[in-house]
Amino acid sequence: MAAANQTFVMKCGGSTLAALPDSFFEDLKQIQESGVQPVIVHGGGPAISDNLAKLGIETEFVNGLRKTTEPVLDVVEMVLAGSINKEIIRKIQSSGGKALGLSGVDGLLIQAKPVVNSDEVGWVGDVTYVESSIVEGVLRLGYMPVIAPIGIDASGQRYNINADTAAGAVASHLGVQRMIVVTDVPGIMKKVQGEKRVLPSVSVQEIEHMIESGEIYGGMIPKVRAAINCIQGNVQEVVIVDGSEPQVLSRVLNGERIGTKIVRM
Numbered sequence: 363m364a365a366a367n368q369t370f371v372m373k374c375g376g377s378t379l380a381a382l383p384d385s386f387f388e389d390l391k392q393i394q395e396s397g398v399q400p401v402i403v404h405g406g407g408p409a410i411s412d413n414l415a416k417l418g419i420e421t422e423f424v425n426g427l428r429k430t431t432e433p434v435l436d437v438v439e440m441v442l443a444g445s446i447n448k449e450i451i452r453k454i455q456s457s458g459g460k461a462l463g464l465s466g467v468d469g470l471l472i473q474a475k476p477v478v479n480s481d482e483v484g485w486v487g488d489v490t491y492v493e494s495s496i497v498e499g500v501l502r503l504g505y506m507p508v509i510a511p512i513g514i515d516a517s518g519q520r521y522n523i524n525a526d527t528a529a530g531a532v533a534s535h536l537g538v539q540r541m542i543v544v545t546d547v548p549g550i551m552k553k554v555q556g557e558k559r560v561l562p563s564v565s566v567q568e569i570e571h572m573i574e575s576g577e578i579y580g581g582m583i584p585k586v587r588a589a590i591n592c593i594q595g596n597v598q599e600v601v602i603v604d605g606s607e608p609q610v611l612s613r614v615l616n617g618e619r620i621g622t623k624i625v626r627m
């Protein structure tokens with residue numbers, strides 16, 4: 363196990379949340395008990411899409427970002443800060459862990475401004491500041507913070523923030539060394555001699571090249587962009603892993619080579 367009192371950020375994607383086995387949450391509880399402090403930022407894209415469909419509200423993505431009108435924003439907040447956040451809290455508590463749910467709106471935790479192409483995507487935000495003292499306070503109380511990626515600005519306007527982007531910003535502002543991105547694929551994959559393989563590590567340059575060539579696309583793009591942004595600061599490495607791998611979190615914390623590591627080079 364990694365050194366006591368080490369804090370790491372874990373981003374948990376909507377693609378994998380429902381399928382995470384009980385053993386994932388047991389692992390999380392053991393990590394917490396060992397004194398390593400997880401900070402969770404979660405997504406929930408598929409659940410948002412399901413709820414919008416049920417309500418008959420159309421939705422579309424522009425370069426991986428959901429076009430967010432006022433009615434879409436209502437559903438995004440309801441699903442992320444409501445049902446998904448509380449489902450994660452219940453699962454952690456059922457496994458004996460201690461968790462406290464927050465959205466980025468609470469205590470002005472995630473402050474945001476409109477993204478540059480807001481004329482295209484509507485109420486989508488970029489993070490301007492993270493009130494890390496709130497996260498640190500929750501950790502001091504002995505709870506793992508579980509954060510829904512809704513942002514807010516000085517006027518009280520809410521924003522829909524991509525969960526990878528929010529997690530990267532939380533990691534940067536907290537100054538943690540490691541961010542673990544839990545998703546539904548075993549890492550960044552690349553075709554090598556006709557066979558798809560997981561890349562054990564990848565540099566910023568290789569990522570840019572793979573985006574250009576179309577080998578990295580869709581939901582992987584905000585992940586690698588967030589990773590690139592945070593490894594320019596204090597964060598030393600971002601690891602992308604599959605949540606269905608047994609004890610994936612403690613294996614990463616123990617230094618096992620699993621998934622794809624994005625490192626400064």
Ligand SMILES: Nc1ncnc2c1ncn2[C@@H]1O[C@H](COP(=O)(O)OP(=O)(O)O)[C@@H](O)[C@H]1O
Binds near residue numbers: 547
């Ligand atoms: N090079 C790549 N290697 C692995 N997955 C990739 C790659 N490029 C794109 N993807 C896609 O990214 C998806 C993960 O992103 P996403 O569905 O948004 O997950 P999450 O909900 O965890 O954020 C994978 O399921 C896969 O379809």
Ligand SMILES: CC(=O)N[C@@H](CCC(=O)OP(=O)(O)O)C(=O)O
Binds near residue numbers: 375438522
């Ligand atoms: C702006 C934007 O696209 N926001 C995302 C927020 C949720 C998210 O990012 O969830 P995943 O991690 O499961 O993809 C959305 O509305 O789907």
